[in-house]
Structures are given as structure tokens and as C-alpha cells.
Amino acid sequence: MKIQSRPFGEIDVDESRIITLQGGMFGFEGYEKYVLVGVQDQKPFEWIQCVDEPSIAFVVLQPDAFMSGYQLSISEADKSALGVTAESDLLTYVICVIPDDMRKMTVNLKGPIVIHSKNRLGRQVISLVEQYTVRHPLFDLMKDGQTGAEPEKGP
Amino acid sequence: MLVLTRKINESIMIGDSIEVVVIGVHGEQVKIGIKAPRNVAVHRREVYEAIQKENIEAARQKVPAALAQAAQLFKQQDPKK
Numbered sequence: 001m002k003i004q005s006r007p008f009g010e011i012d013v014d015e016s017r018i019i020t021l022q023g024g025m026f027g028f029e030g031y032e033k034y035v036l037v038g039v040q041d042q043k044p045f046e047w048i049q050c051v052d053e054p055s056i057a058f059v060v061l062q063p064d065a066f067m068s069g070y071q072l073s074i075s076e077a078d079k080s081a082l083g084v085t086a087e088s089d090l091l092t093y094v095i096c097v098i099p100d101d102m103r104k105m106t107v108n109l110k111g112p113i114v115i116h117s118k119n120r121l122g123r124q125v126i127s128l129v130e131q132y133t134v135r136h137p138l139f140d141l142m143k144d145g146q147t148g149a150e151p152e153k154g155p
Numbered sequence: 156m157l158v159l160t161r162k163i164n165e166s167i168m169i170g171d172s173i174e175v176v177v178i179g180v181h182g183e184q185v186k187i188g189i190k191a192p193r194n195v196a197v198h199r200r201e202v203y204e205a206i207q208k209e210n211i212e213a214a215r216q217k218v219p220a221a222l223a224q225a226a227q228l229f230k231q232q233d234p235k236k
Contacts, residue, residue, distance in 0.1 A: 007222070011223065018224065025210050025215075026203060026206045026207040026210050026212045027206075027207035027208070027210040028207050028214070041223045042223050042225075042226045043226055044221045044226070044229065045222050045225060045226055051195060053179065055214070056214055057214065058210070058213050058214060059213065059218060063212075065229075066229075066233075075193075075196040075197075076193035077193075077194045077195055077196040078196065080169070080194050080198050094212045095208055095209065095210065096213065097212050097213050097216060098218045098221065098222070098225055099216075102221065102224065102225050102228055103228065105225065108206065108213075110202065110205070110206060111202075111205075111206035111209065111210075114204065124206070124210075125197050125200055126196070126203075126206065133205075134205045134206055134208075134209040135209065138229075139228075139232050142232050143232075
């Protein structure tokens with residue numbers, strides 16, 4: 001099927017590649033159908049493009065591309081909504097904000113998008129790792145290698 | 156909104172499985188304990204708002220042309236290469 005995308009104009013996507021983000025993204029509730037699109041010269045960056053609204057698209061990265069030891073640590077509610085028991089069944093993407101000075105680009109480690117690769121169900125979730133914020137400078141994380149974050153202790 | 160007055164160690168039940176307990180009050184800070192089933196997500200409201208704000212900013216940015224440039228910069232910074 002043909003859809004309008006923000007980065008690439010009209011693109012052709014196979015319907016089997018459409019991802020359902022349950023409840024939509026925070027701030028964009030109601031739009032649930034997305035597709036991942038990427039091109040070689042933008043790697044490792046990719047786009048999560050809304051199928052029904054061309055203007056809604058996010059630049060994303062998989063944490064493995066820039067840090068080792070990213071910990072997802074999401075609630076049981078999120079896991080059961082997606083039909084997974086182990087977080088390792090989920091693909092994780094973090095959203096990038098790229099200002100004019102690209103060296104200051106940031107990634108949102110607190111609110112990743114997770115996708116169950118088997119049923120293509122996903123959602124934007126909140127990581128329970130206390131140290132993660134919505135705005136980590138990407139190139140600082142790459143310098144440090146990892147954040148050394150530990151999951152939040154239970155009550 | 157339902158407004159209830161509670162003392163320390165008193166609690167409120169929401170449905171039959173969620174309990175909110177007032178653990179302590181120190182000046183302007185109230186310490187609250189929440190007992191909820193594992194399938195109920197509990198987060199601070201600010202976290203939702205921060206993610207919402209960040210999403211809106213991410214969707215508004217005008218990067219399509221510059222992303223290949225960002226990818227170049229990324230590769231220069233990548234210690235694995």
C-alpha cells in the first residue's frame with residue numbers, strides 16, 4: 001500500500017510491516033498504525049512513521065547502536081498488554097531530538113518504543129530505571145559507553 | 156474529584172485491589188505507598204508529561220534532509236568503528 005511519509009514523501013509499504021502501537025504515542029493518542037522506514041545513508045537512524053497522518057514521524061535509534069547495557073525494565077502491565085513474558089522478546093527503539101547543532105542531539109531513554117517482533121504489537125512505555133530521563137545527550141552516552149544505571153528498587 | 160482527608164497510616168481503596176496509604180508528611184512533602192496488582196502501572200505524573208512534551212518536540216523538528224549528516228556525525232563518534 002502507498003502511504004505519505006514525512007521524510008520520504010510517498011512510499012510503498014507492505015501491509016505486513018505495519019506496527020500497532022497500542023494507545024498511540026504520548027501526546028499523539030489515537031494514531032496507532034506506524035511503520036519503520038530507513039535508508040542506508042541515514043543508518044543507524046530510522047523513522048517511525050504514522051500510517052494515517054504523514055506529519056507524525058519520529059527519528060529513532062536502537063539503544064545497542066550507541067550504548068551497551070541499556071535496561072528496558074518495564075511494568076508487568078506493559079508486558080501483559082503486549083503478550084510477552086520476557087523483555088528479550090521486544091525490540092527497543094528510543095526517540096531522538098536533533099537540534100540545529102546536531103552535536104547536541106538527545107535521546108529519550110525513559111520513554112522507549114517497544115515492539116513485539118512476532119505479532120507486530122508495540123507501545124510507548126515508561127522505563128522503571130530511575131536514572132533514565134527523556135533527554136540524554138547522545139554523544140555523551142557514546143563516550144561513556146554506558147550509564148551504569150540500575151533498575152529502581154521496589155517499594 | 157473526590158476529596159478525602161486521611162491521617163498517617165490511613166489508606167484509601169480504589170476498587171478491591173488498589174490501596175493508597177499515607178506513609179508520612181514532612182512539610183510540603185507527602186510520602187505515599189501504593190499497593191496494586193502487578194498488571195497496574197504506577198508512575199509519577201511528571202514522567203508522562205515529560206515524555207509527551209519530548210514526543211511533540213521530536214515530531215516537530217525539521218530534520219529530514221539533515222539526518223544523513225547526523226548519521227555521518229554518529230559514525231565519527233562511534234568507538235566501535
